[in-house]
Amino acid sequence: MRFSSVVSAVFGLCFHTSLSSAQQSNLTTPELTQRILTGDFKPAPVFENTNLVRTINLEKGYVRETTNVLVTNTDKNPQSEYYIPFDYDLVGKIGGFDARDKKHAERGPLEVTIGTLAGVSDAKEPSSSKSTQYYIIHLTEPLPPKGAVTLSISYHILEALRPLPASIKQEEKQYLTYYFSAYVPTVYPTIKQKTKVKFPSSDVPEYTTTSGLTSAADPEKQGSSFSYGPYDTAKVPPGTVYPVTVRYEFNKPLLVCSVLERDVEVSHWGGNLATEERYWLRHDGARLANQFSRVAWSTQNFYINAGQMTTSALRELKVPLKPGSVDAYFTDEIGNVSTSRFRPNNVREASLELRPRYPLFGGWNYTFRIGWNNDLSSSLRKLQTPADTYILAVPLVEGPKNPEGIQYEKLVFRVILPEGATNVKYQTHGGTGVPTLQAEHGLHKTFMDTLGRTVLTLTATNVVDEARDVTVLVTYEYTFFAALRKPLTIFAGVAGVFVLAYLVGSIDTSIGKKQK
Secondary structure, three states, X not given: OOHHHHHHHHHHHHOOOOHHHHHHHOOEOOOOEEEEEOOXXXXXXXXXXXXXXXXXXXXXXXXXXXEEEEEEEOOOOOEEEEEEEEEHHHHOOEEXXXXXXXXXXXXXXXXXXXXXXXXXXXXXXXXXXXXXXXXEEEEEEEEOOOOEEEEEEEEEEOOOOEEOOOEEOOOOOOEEEEEEEOOOOOOOOEOEEEEEEEOOOOOOOEEOOOOOOOOOOOOEEEOOEEEEEEEEOOXXXXXXXXXXXXXXXXXXXXXXXXXXXXXXXXXXXXXXXXEEEEEEEEEOOOEEOOOOOHHHHHHHHHHHHOOOOOOOOEOOEEEEEOOOOEEEEEEEOOOEOOOEEEEOXXXXXXXXXXXOOOOEOEOOEEEEEEEEEEEHHHOEEEOOOOOOEEEEEEEOOOOOOOOOOEEEEXXXXXXXXXXXXXXXXXEEEOOOOOOOOEEEEEEXXXXXXXXXXXXXXXXXXXXXXXXXXXXXXXXXXXXXHHHOHHHHHHHHHHHHHHHHHHHHHHOOOOOOOOOO
């Protein structure tokens, strides 16, 4: 869904929101909770995975896994908690976890809790907290005995892809490897399962073939997709692993942003919404086996522009902006970068095309910032009730939108509100796999401020560019007297200067005649 459509829908609701409904919504997104489990904890085998289909998407620079599973309650009592296991080394790379009842997807995501195992005291054995962690899905209603529900579970995995070979020549193709299990990790018995792997191209020179799991060839190839299974695993114990390795062509940049700092500043008096984003970008792909050659790169560029060649180096970034965006800029540590092109548009998306000072190869870094302005009226509305209450709708992530995608290890999103704004609340809207956000309130002092501007800071880890579809709705109270704070401060400052100038001018500094 386009951001403009979301904003229109949200603003349409805002004008018809009553005081009671605003109080009921609370406009605060709940944070992902955590549950501490005992060291010897094991989920009870109260469910059965009757049919499970998993899709592993490798078309971008990160992994996206989606699992649709028909879950049946095999216990004598109603059950409402479904456990999903993750290895300790993997759970820290999981982001955008989303679980829904497939038949009632319009209800939104189900509540999810992270279950952390406390370490055992036996020094001879490794701590159980180093082996398995759990995501706990809470069903909306307890599932009765023999009842069934279809769950749609999706998440992305960051930094799980490795280049092989680790270093290549400047003109060579880049290949990545990924490891997974043909049997989906689960704590429940699974009757039937299948795994489909989507590659960015049909160039898959190496992959694991199974032996004896099916009567046909496994995996089955269909263009750029492989299918492992279906497997009849009713007699396979839960937790059984069948290692699979795939090596495939990914001749695109493997982009990781260690930190993205994104500031959105609201100015009521100026009617402006100023956005600035600061990137610490790196390329985690295959490194150069020899020194970079500018001459060879010029030759490569000729064939790349002609569509006869691709490269794993980053040549450019394309940033789509909201209609009406103006005053775009692109700077790095040296200063303004002139190799950029801004195409404004008042009807459709504007476009900011960025070309770094140098191509970004594997292991190389680039730090830069971009910014632009928008008319505040396109993102801000005043609610009829409560009085003096405003709602701001802004995307959680904007920035570059490249086919290969971008991973953000850490996102720091600051919404800088006018001085005197109070009762700040937020919630997220739209998108799937909304990252876990930690909220913090503070002050930000700028020119001619007295107490400082109110700031809502949202931080998240393991974010990908799919978060562009997530809209952050911020509500705050901003009274008429708070709005007068800035002009009164400016008036007082100017008046003070005139008074000081008058007092200085009234001082008699002339040298009179000496009296006898």
